[in-house]
Amino acid sequence: MSEAAAHLVISGVSKRYGAATVLEHVDLTIRRGELVTLLGPSGCGKTTLLRAIAGLAPPDTGTIRLAGRDLTQEPPHRRNVGVVFQSYALFPHLTVAGNVAFGLKVRGTPKAEIDHAVARALSLVKLGHLGGRRISALSGGQQQRVALARAIAVEPDVLLFDEALSALDRKLREEMQVELRRLLQEVKATAIFVTHDQDEALTMSDRVAVMNKGRIEQLAEPRELYARPASLFALNFVGLSTRIAGQVVGSQDGMVDVVTPVGRLTARGAFQPGASVIVATRPEQLRLGAAEGANAASGRVRSVVFQGSRTLVDVDAGAGASLLAELSGREAEVPRVHDEVRFAWPVAETFAFAAEAAS
Amino acid sequence: MTEAVLSAPVRRPVPDRERLAAFGFVAPSLLIIALVFVLPLALLLGVSVLDQKGGVTAAHYIRLLGTPYYLGVIWNSLRLGLLVTTIAFLISYPAAFALARARGALRSLLLATLFLPLAASVIVKAFAWTILLRSDGLINTVLIALGIIEDPIRMIFTQTALIVGAVNIFLPFMVLPIYAVVAQLDSRYAEAAATLGASPLVVFVRVILPLTLPGIIAGVALVFSLSVSAYVVPTLLIGEKYPTLATIIAKAYLLAREPGFGAAAGVVLLAIAIIVVALSTLLSREPK
Numbered sequence: 325m326s327e328a329a330a331h332l333v334i335s336g337v338s339k340r341y342g343a344a345t346v347l348e349h350v351d352l353t354i355r356r357g358e359l360v361t362l363l364g365p366s367g368c369g370k371t372t373l374l375r376a377i378a379g380l381a382p383p384d385t386g387t388i389r390l391a392g393r394d395l396t397q398e399p400p401h402r403r404n405v406g407v408v409f410q411s412y413a414l415f416p417h418l419t420v421a422g423n424v425a426f427g428l429k430v431r432g433t434p435k436a437e438i439d440h441a442v443a444r445a446l447s448l449v450k451l452g453h454l455g456g457r458r459i460s461a462l463s464g465g466q467q468q469r470v471a472l473a474r475a476i477a478v479e480p481d482v483l484l485f486d487e488a489l490s491a492l493d494r495k496l497r498e499e500m501q502v503e504l505r506r507l508l509q510e511v512k513a514t515a516i517f518v519t520h521d522q523d524e525a526l527t528m529s530d531r532v533a534v535m536n537k538g539r540i541e542q543l544a545e546p547r548e549l550y551a552r553p554a555s556l557f558a559l560n561f562v563g564l565s566t567r568i569a570g571q572v573v574g575s576q577d578g579m580v581d582v583v584t585p586v587g588r589l590t591a592r593g594a595f596q597p598g599a600s601v602i603v604a605t606r607p608e609q610l611r612l613g614a615a616e617g618a619n620a621a622s623g624r625v626r627s628v629v630f631q632g633s634r635t636l637v638d639v640d641a642g643a644g645a646s647l648l649a650e651l652s653g654r655e656a657e658v659p660r661v662h663d664e665v666r667f668a669w670p671v672a673e674t675f676a677f678a679a680e681a682a683s
Numbered sequence: 684m685t686e687a688v689l690s691a692p693v694r695r696p697v698p699d700r701e702r703l704a705a706f707g708f709v710a711p712s713l714l715i716i717a718l719v720f721v722l723p724l725a726l727l728l729g730v731s732v733l734d735q736k737g738g739v740t741a742a743h744y745i746r747l748l749g750t751p752y753y754l755g756v757i758w759n760s761l762r763l764g765l766l767v768t769t770i771a772f773l774i775s776y777p778a779a780f781a782l783a784r785a786r787g788a789l790r791s792l793l794l795a796t797l798f799l800p801l802a803a804s805v806i807v808k809a810f811a812w813t814i815l816l817r818s819d820g821l822i823n824t825v826l827i828a829l830g831i832i833e834d835p836i837r838m839i840f841t842q843t844a845l846i847v848g849a850v851n852i853f854l855p856f857m858v859l860p861i862y863a864v865v866a867q868l869d870s871r872y873a874e875a876a877a878t879l880g881a882s883p884l885v886v887f888v889r890v891i892l893p894l895t896l897p898g899i900i901a902g903v904a905l906v907f908s909l910s911v912s913a914y915v916v917p918t919l920l921i922g923e924k925y926p927t928l929a930t931i932i933a934k935a936y937l938l939a940r941e942p943g944f945g946a947a948a949g950v951v952l953l954a955i956a957i958i959v960v961a962l963s964t965l966l967s968r969e970p971k
Binding site: 378379380399400401402403404405406407409411413414415416417426427430431474475478 | 869871872874875876877878879880881882883885886889890893894896
């Protein structure tokens with residue numbers, strides 16, 4: 325990443341509430357026009373980080389620079405950020421157009437310009453015909469669009485979404501994810517989404533920051549995050565996986581040999597012999613049958629779940645270990661419950677993580 | 684909140700039969716309201732236009748609205764209502780926010796100090812003020828004992844005593860409606876306004892004030908109608924020097940035996956209260 329392209333630079337940001345550390349020395353650099361998701365469970369600090377960027381929860385230490393300006397000491401109204409809240413926080417005493425015009429009015433923009441900008445923002449979110457409506461007369465999806473139009477209308481340097489889609493029902497949410505991404509790319513907005521929904525993160529973002537206990541565990545493109553999780557937490561939080569505990573018995577060239585209840589497995593990772601590790605792989609890497617030079621394990625099928633384009637097979641591999649395999653719809657042979665099966669998967673797609681991080 | 688957001692309001696036409704059934708259910712309460720409220724008001728109106736012999740006359744109104752003394756009395760009532768309402772509002776608005784921000788035991792304590800006086804009668808509270816404000820009352824005694832003053836200050840039977848006492852007694856009726864609205868106010872509104880570029884002052888004027896207006900209007904309507912028609916408080920705290928509509932109504936009925944004139948004064952008082960309440964309703968109406 326070139327330094328010139330850095331648009332939002334967060335460095336060394338920490339925040340404590342009493343005895344609890346909510347953010348611990350967070351560094352994050354976002355390019356202009358980039359869509360980044362802060363993904364993590366509740367309490368991981370993602371919303372606090374968003375509020376720190378907006379100026380609603382100033383950090384205890386660290387700096388926040390946006391569009392070349394140091395914002396760390398600036399109050400929210402001088403930051404030029406746009407926030408879409410989970411509850412939308414639309415002003416109930418104003419009409420739809422009044423809400424969208426609010427940010428421009430308080431900036432003292434001339435009336436003709438305001439009218440033009442409001443019309444443009446409302447047509448972007450396809451609500452051009454509802455400008456005169458009261459907020460209480462709108463559906464949830466429409467309110468979401470008004471909140472977005474209100475934030476976009478002031479042309480902020482960064483748009484912040486705080487679980488902005490989570491109040492919508494699932495179908496509407498999935499539609500909005502795709503539409504919102506297209507719209508943000510169209511207006512070339514830089515945006516940060518806060519969510520605990522991995523599908524939303526993978527759909528909406530150029531890069532995803534997985535957060536845990538006030539830290540960013542991994543910052544990567546969605547594909548990379550899924551294929552090369554940097555920690556057990558990132559592996560668990562995004563996508564499904566097969567995980568088997570074991571002990572390292574040998575290591576060389578970034579690969580380890582691990583003894584597990586299902587046999588000896590080889591995985592990517594750097595550990596000393598004797599270390600307790602979790603060996604993991606993604607379910608779609610598992611193939612029925614054996615393969616030369618690959619990891620393999622066998623067991624009895626516990627359940628088979630048909631999900632349309634894929635079938636999930638859960639296998640009891642003995643000694644408390646289980647395998648989760650995803651077979652694509654094209655697979656000729658799908659095992660049945662109680663079948664004895666053997667699965668193999670590539671060594672290159674097998675990872676070892678320190679076991680103590682599992683807590 | 685979420686459910687309210689998701690469910691768009693759906694209006695369907697109500698069939699006539701349902702309307703009729705609904706009317707059947709509310710009819711008994713309508714009857715009671717008619718007997719207890721409407722009938723006495725109708726009687727009041729009737730009496731106010733009758734002369735001693737039972738003929739119809741406008742004399743009572745002409746006397747009331749055509750005599751400088753009585754116009755002064757009407758102004759006294761209005762002035763009392765306006766002053767008490769304004770001062771009570773200025774105290775109550777920040778107090779309601781403090782109350783809404785307070786947590787735990789402090790909040791309970793503050794609410795108790797507001798609610799408990801409501802349990803005591805107005806007469807008791809007005810007498811309590813006379814005890815405090817008398818020449819040999821608590822305030823003067825303490826000030827003299829501390830050597831701050833040598834001779835007692837005249838406080839009772841002054842306009843200051845009237846306003847201070849009335850504001851104190853009617854304060855809960857201003858604080859509580861405002862508090863009810865402020866406590867429900869989502870802090871996200873102010874945050875959203877700030878991120879949109881509004882300074883704290885602009886957030887207050889354009890967001891907080893309009894959103895708390897329903898509480899303000901309810902409080903103003905309550906305190907104004909209570910103080911404009913107050914009888915006990917002016918009688919005990921200022922007396923003859925500051926006649927109000929309420930005190931001349933009492934005099935007309937109890938001393939002068941002029942029920943027609945008293946009724947006319949009552950109608951004028953009622954008209955003032957109705958105008959204020961109507962204005963409040965008009966102001967609090969939602970924007971279209």
